[in-house]
Amino acid sequence: MRVIFMGTPDFSVPVLDALVAAGHEIAAVYCQPPRPAGRGKKDRPTPVHARALELGFEVRHPVSLKGTAEQEAFAALQADIAVVVAYGLILPQAVLDAPKRGCLNIHASLLPRWRGAAPIHRAIMAGDEETGVCIMQMEAGLDTGPVLLREGTPIGDEETTDQLHDRLSAMGASLIVTALRHLDGLTPEVQPEEGVTYAAKIDKGEAEIDWSQPAVEVDRKIRGLSPFPGAWVEIDGQRVKLLASKLASGAGAAGEVLDGDSLTVACGSGAVELLRLQRAGKGAQDREVFTRGFPLVTGRQLTPQQ
The missing domain is CATH 3.40.50.170 (Formyl transferase, N-terminal domain)
Incomplete structure (x- = not known):
């Protein structure tokens, strides 16, 4: 034709x-x-x-x-x-x-x-x-x-x-x-x-992670917005994109790092494991590489301070 x-x-x-x-x-x-x-x-x-x-x-x-x-x-x-x-x-x-x-x-x-x-x-x-x-x-x-x-x-x-x-x-x-x-x-x-x-067209304003949401919703947002615009969280004044994740076991205060090696973070209910991340101005990295240059220790709180 x-x-x-x-x-x-x-x-x-x-x-x-x-x-x-x-x-x-x-x-x-x-x-x-x-x-x-x-x-x-x-x-x-x-x-x-x-x-x-x-x-x-x-x-x-x-x-x-x-x-x-x-x-x-x-x-x-x-x-x-x-x-x-x-x-x-x-x-x-x-x-x-x-x-x-x-x-x-x-x-x-x-x-x-x-x-x-x-x-x-x-x-x-x-x-x-x-x-x-x-x-x-x-x-x-x-x-x-x-x-x-x-x-x-x-x-x-x-x-x-x-x-x-x-x-x-x-x-x-x-x-x-x-x-x-x-x-x-x-x-x-x-x-x-x-x-x-x-x-609806994706609005960049949707991309900030709210750790108080249930883990299932946080996980869906991370995966759904990867790679663009990329769900993100601010850590030490830097915007870090979260590009891959999966649901994990564990509980704690919303935004608490439950395991710094596996990058398991507590949500409003349940937890997510972060698999791939990207710091501003750098390429995307698997968590093992990311944590070598930007460790997130167990017990660290990722929820922004008010």
Whole structure:
């Protein structure tokens, strides 16, 4: 098929590669514009932009698709279908209607649960036991279209957003190839009204750890916000990100280090074991490496003093 591909971050790159490997013709690649990044704040192409250039495709990165000129340029590609995955712009109706077979979206949740911007983070933070990928026919609403294919997967007890992100990306790449191969035989399934939840964009203000919460909630926050923006706690005036954890046995005052070797910390109820941490200005480290340079002795209180 002649495909317009629309995606921006790392999550989208395996999908583009899978479409190419399956023999589809890529009419053009749409992504978000390059933005300042790094110490020099120079414009940096998005991961999809960089990969598309490596593959020799035309790359377009309009700041909006609302204008008539952009919509006409999109329609002029005469695509059979558009595949959209984490693109980052709302598609106006004129764009949705332009490809002969419409637009398909790859969404990283089991719709209608976790419509919206941050389904992977929210699934882990909410303690969901399962998530997955849906191939959805796009319409004007936010992730409201009928589902053509879905595939579920359990969420591991210690799995982080980073790890789940990579698994779901690979699943989405495989599932979209299957969907395009069997498109004529698929029956769209209207999403039920019951069970709708919204995955709001992650706010950095959510990331500070409150040790008075139950351990299960602290653990979910650490794993759900890893690697970005990273749940954090302030220790000796330094912000330390907590990037991996698991539930542990033990009890004590909220924020008390119960074991400085295993980095077990008491919560409002229960405890968590910190597995990977990152000090400001330094790389992420497993706890054994972290504690050699920044020991947290047993009995230490991590709760900020009022």
